[in-house]
Amino acid sequence: GAVVSQHPSWVICKSGTSVKIECRSLDFQATTMFWYRQFPKQSLMLMATSNEGSKATYEQGVEKDKFLINHASLTLSTLTVTSAHPEDSSFYICSARVPGLAGGFRSYEQYFGPGTRLTVT
Amino acid sequence: QKEVEQNSGPLSVPEGAIASLNCTYSDRGSQSFFWYRQYSGKSPELIMFIYSNGDKEDGRFTAQLNKASQYVSLLIRDSQPSDSATYLCAVLYNQGGKLIFGQGTELSVKP
Numbered sequence: 001g002a003v004v005s006q007h008p009s010w011v012i013c014k015s016g017t018s019v020k021i022e023c024r025s026l027d028f029q030a031t032t033m034f035w036y037r038q039f040p041k042q043s044l045m046l047m048a049t050s051n052e053g054s055k056a057t058y059e060q061g062v063e064k065d066k067f068l069i070n071h072a073s074l075t076l077s078t079l080t081v082t083s084a085h086p087e088d089s090s091f092y093i094c095s096a097r098v099p100g101l102a103g104g105f106r107s108y109e110q111y112f113g114p115g116t117r118l119t120v121t
Numbered sequence: 122q123k124e125v126e127q128n129s130g131p132l133s134v135p136e137g138a139i140a141s142l143n144c145t146y147s148d149r150g151s152q153s154f155f156w157y158r159q160y161s162g163k164s165p166e167l168i169m170f171i172y173s174n175g176d177k178e179d180g181r182f183t184a185q186l187n188k189a190s191q192y193v194s195l196l197i198r199d200s201q202p203s204d205s206a207t208y209l210c211a212v213l214y215n216q217g218g219k220l221i222f223g224q225g226t227e228l229s230v231k232p
Contacts, residue, residue, distance in 0.1 A: 033220060043209065043224045044165070093164045097218055108153065108218050110211075115164040 002028050002098045006113035013084055015118055021116045030048030030096035031104045034110065035067075038091045059084035068072040084120040092116045125212050135231050140197040142226050144210030147161045147191070153213035154186060154193045155220065160210045168195070168208075190226035 003026040013019050016118040023033055031052045048069050049057040056069035068080040081088055095110040134140045134167075141204040146154075153172045157165035171184040171193065172176045183196040197204055207227045211220040 027218060034219070044220075044222045046219060049219060108213060109155070109167060109170060110220055112157075112164040 001065055001094065001118055002109075002111040003044075004096050004111050004113040006092065006094055008116060009114060010117040011119070014119070015085055015120055016083055018080055018082045019084055019118060021094075021118075023077045023079070023096070023113050025075045025096045028096070028098060030077075030098070031074060031076040032097045033071060034095045034097070035069060035077075036081050036093045036095065038093060038115075043093075044093065081118065084118070086120045089118055089120045092118055106114050125210055125221050125223040127187040127210050127226045129224055130227040131229050132226055133144075133169060133229045133231060134200050136202060138200050138204055138227055138230075140200045140204065140230070142197075142208050142210075142228065144193045144223055146193070146210075146212045148212065148221075149188075149191060150215065151212045152215065154184070155211040155213070156182075156195045157209040157211060157222075158200075158204075158206045159209055159225065165183065165209055170200075197215060197228075200228075202230045202232050204228060205230050 005024045007022045031066040033050040035047045037047050038044050046059050046080050046103055047062045048067045050071040052071045052074050058064045093115040097110045126145045156168045158168050159165040169179050169184050171186045173192045174186050174188055177184045182196045185194045206224040210223040210226045214221050
């Protein structure tokens with residue numbers, strides 16, 4: 001199956017610093033990756049869509065200058081949380097889209113990385 | 122606004138029973154539907170996807186889709202304590218291939 005990795009798995013940083021999270025597709029090329037945030041007992045909230053070689057598309061309400069996304073290769077996307085604050089503490093999860101082998105648009109599956117737990121003190 | 126609705130639960134079933142998880146969606150044009158399982162503190166893992174009306178079976182799991190009613194469900198037969206998790210329904214939003222997630226249903230299988 002498609003494997004997506006994330007690094008680091010957890011990070012603690014001080015308020016005001018920046019943190020970079022890496023998302024890699026290990027056994028396939030991902031032209032599109034997605035970044036989600038999940039607060040405790042809540043569902044996944046899509047933050048942005050990351051497309052290789054182009055600017056990310058951010059969801060409404062997500063600050064693009066605070067959450068910098070770079071998708072420089074077909075296997076790597078990074079999310080940098082700049083000037084982190086305690087309210088940014090969350091579980092950040094990336095996913096990569098795999099065009100379905102059945103063919104066509106309808107079966108685009110997304111596989112998730114293991115997530116990064118960020119704590120800002 | 123595209124919406125996906127699930128009962129948050131918790132849904133409690135005894136071991137060996139059938140667990141039934143339901144999901145409704147608002148976008149009539151949606152084509153693909155996914156069920157993910159998420160254990161506490163972990164990221165979601167794909168269980169199965171469905172895009173044709175009717176049933177799709179994979180082991181103990183059966184996904185059911187009714188596009189006319191905008192309803193998708195997941196049945197888990199012979200439920201095991203290890204099935205205890207939150208189950209997320211997701212609908213493919215055609216613009217950009219985004220998934221819209223429901224809030225998840227927490228399932229508890231009691232031994």
